[in-house]
Amino acid sequence: MLTSAHLLAYIAVMAGVTYLIRLLPLVCFRKKITNVFVQSFLYYVPYAVLGAMTVPAIFYSTSYTLSAVAGLIAAVFFAYKEKSLLFVAVAASAVVFVVERLIELF
Secondary structure (H helix, E strand, O other): OOOHHHHHHHHHHHHHHHHHHHHHHHHHOOOOOOOHHHHHHHHHHHHHHHHHHHHHHHHHOOOOHHHHHHHHHHHHHHHHOOOOHHHHHHHHHHHHHHHHHHHHHO
16 A cells, blocks of 8 residues: 555655756766767757657557558648648647548548
8 A cells, every 4th residue: 555655755766866867967077078979969869769759659649540640741741841839730630630530431
């Protein structure tokens, strides 16, 4: 059974781990990173993490895989055309909605 003491201990451990992850780079790297390879690697890490978290969610968040693929294609198309983030999100959602309604009709 989960008691309030256990819950507070879990929260404290998670807070410590989160703080440690944010603190370690500040402690370990006091000088500016001058290595070009490391700089370029660190530049792309946020994009890689965001992609790794977002792409699987795209395919499992809809009722049909076909509608997810259609929404992804629409989002990539409008992003490539340099539309705003809000427009891309609304357009991709609209495409998913329309494709799911068409699939249910047939």
